[in-house]
Amino acid sequence: MRLTEKRIAAALREHGYKLTPQRRVVIGAIAASPDHLTPADLYQKAHQDHPTIGLTTIYRTLEILARLELICELHAGGSCRSYTIGAPEHHHHIICSVCGEVVDFSGYDISPLEKRLSRETGFEIEGHLLEFIGRCQNCQQNA
Amino acid sequence: MRLTEKRIAAALREHGYKLTPQRRVVIGAIAASPDHLTPADLYQKAHQDHPTIGLTTIYRTLEILARLELICELHAGGSCRSYTIGAPEHHHHIICSVCGEVVDFSGYDISPLEKRLSRETGFEIEGHLLEFIGRCQNCQQNA
DNA sequence: TGTGTAAATGATAATCCTTTTCATTTAGAG
DNA sequence: CTCTAAATGAAAAGGATTATCATTTACACA
Ligand SMILES: [Mn+2]
Ligand SMILES: [Mn+2]
Ligand SMILES: [Zn+2]
Ligand SMILES: [Zn+2]
Numbered sequence: 001m002r003l004t005e006k007r008i009a010a011a012l013r014e015h016g017y018k019l020t021p022q023r024r025v026v027i028g029a030i031a032a033s034p035d036h037l038t039p040a041d042l043y044q045k046a047h048q049d050h051p052t053i054g055l056t057t058i059y060r061t062l063e064i065l066a067r068l069e070l071i072c073e074l075h076a077g078g079s080c081r082s083y084t085i086g087a088p089e090h091h092h093h094i095i096c097s098v099c100g101e102v103v104d105f106s107g108y109d110i111s112p113l114e115k116r117l118s119r120e121t122g123f124e125i126e127g128h129l130l131e132f133i134g135r136c137q138n139c140q141q142n143a
Numbered sequence: 144m145r146l147t148e149k150r151i152a153a154a155l156r157e158h159g160y161k162l163t164p165q166r167r168v169v170i171g172a173i174a175a176s177p178d179h180l181t182p183a184d185l186y187q188k189a190h191q192d193h194p195t196i197g198l199t200t201i202y203r204t205l206e207i208l209a210r211l212e213l214i215c216e217l218h219a220g221g222s223c224r225s226y227t228i229g230a231p232e233h234h235h236h237i238i239c240s241v242c243g244e245v246v247d248f249s250g251y252d253i254s255p256l257e258k259r260l261s262r263e264t265g266f267e268i269e270g271h272l273l274e275f276i277g278r279c280q281n282c283q284q285n286a
Numbered sequence: 287t288g289t290g291t292a293a294a295t296g297a298t299a300a301t302c303c304t305t306t307t308c309a310t311t312t313a314g315a316g
Numbered sequence: 317c318t319c320t321a322a323a324t325g326a327a328a329a330g331g332a333t334t335a336t337c338a339t340t341t342a343c344a345c346a
Contacts (some may be wrong), residue, residue, distance in 0.1 A: 017293090017294095018292095018293060018294065018341085018342050018343075019342080019343095020262070020293095020294065020295080020341075020342070022294085022295070022296095023294090032158045035245070036245045037272075038332095039332080039333085040331095040332085052295090052296080053295085053296080054295065054296035054297070055296085055333095056295075056296060056333095056334085056335095057294080057295060057296070058293080059332095059333070059334080060295085062290085072234075087177070094260060094264060094266050094268075097269055102178070103264055104249075105260060105263070105264070108256055113251055114275065117237060117248060117275060118277075120248070121237060121246055121248070121279075122279070122280040123237050123246070123277040123278065123279055123280070123282075124277050124278045124281070124283055125275050125276070125277040126240055126276050126277045126278065127275070127276045127277075128168045128273070128274060128275045128276065129272055129273070129274045129275075129276070130271070130272070130273050131271060131272045132257065132260060132266070132268050132270070132271045132272075133268070133269050133270045133271065133272070134261075134266040134267050134268040134269045134270075135266060135269065136264075136265070136266055137265040137266070138172070140265075140267055160322090160323095161312085161314070161315090161321095161322060163312080163313070163323065163324080165323085165325095166323090166325070170345065181303095182303080182304085183302095183303085185324095195324095196324090196325085197324065197325035197326070197327075198294050198304090198325085199304095199305085199306090199324075199325060199326085200323080200324060200325070202303095202304070202305080203323080203324085221295080
């Protein structure tokens with residue numbers, strides 16, 4: 001089940017945002033597609049209903065909607081990466097949203113889930129990404 | 144425990160890659176730091192030991208090392224995103240590495256892990272990212 | 287139903303990050 | 317030592333995202 005256009009518009013208003021034609025169009029475009037769309041995809045679609053809309057407005061609208069959790073943001077493969085030396089044991093990460101500190105954790109086996117998904121979806125799983133975002137102890141105190 | 148510089152160099156050779164001074168320097172820089180470093184960070188560090196190294200070489204080296212799982216790649220917050228309409232129930236994603244198809248899945252509760260991590264690390268967890276990468280049924284056949 | 291104002295918009299430019307290209311250099315097998 | 321495929325790096329190209337700022341507009345309230 002997915003949120004409706006109307007529901008999202010109402011939520012925007014409730015949070016004090018103005019309901020502009022541009023925002024309606026962006027929301028409409030997201031709601032109308034079952035797929036995950038990039039900002040550029042959405043610009044193209046929104047442009048059809050509102051030819052003067054600016055790409056900047058697309059970005060700004062998406063940021064708000066994602067922050068309010070009215071849309072679902074997906075991390076596609078692309079850029080935004082950093083690296084550290086490999087560890088023989090598989091592990092995952094917790095990242096501090098304030099200072100950027102990265103803490104490894106291990107001992108969590110995700111393969112049961114992987115097997116279930118493989119069976120249910122027919123995907124041949126190649127890898128996964130499991131990361132937590134939060135505030136480290138330091139950053140909680142300095143707040 | 145982390146892989147050693149020597150171990151990584153050997154693995155590179157085993158996979159048929161040449162062991163160039165530039166690659167040594169990049170490996171040395173990663174091994175020397177406990178942190179997750181961006182390509183730009185690594186360029187800066189590598190540049191100290193090898194002033195003529197090119198940024199292109201940094202990228203190329205990282206790609207190889209990551210593919211061989213000799214270094215650990217982290218998805219930082221940045222760019223590379225796409226969006227879809229929100230769903231009232233929390234869910235996660237499986238993404239086809241070939242065609243890009245995204246399949247949602249739900250019914251997996253990550254909060255026990257979240258609680259454990261919060262207790263063990265002192266982090267106040269704000270969110271998480273759980274995604275699987277694999278090949279969808281279609282793409283397995285057309286291969 | 288006007289009016290005023292803070293919020294929103296969009297053209298443009300500025301940043302970043304990453305990949306491509308291609309001429310030159312080099313690791314390392316033989 | 318020679319030879320060659322692999323690797324390199326300067327430069328340019330390509331993309332995506334963010335910043336700026338003058339202009340427009342939604343909508344609270346008179
Ligand atoms: Mn790590
Ligand atoms: Mn989704
Ligand atoms: Zn922190
Ligand atoms: Zn596919």
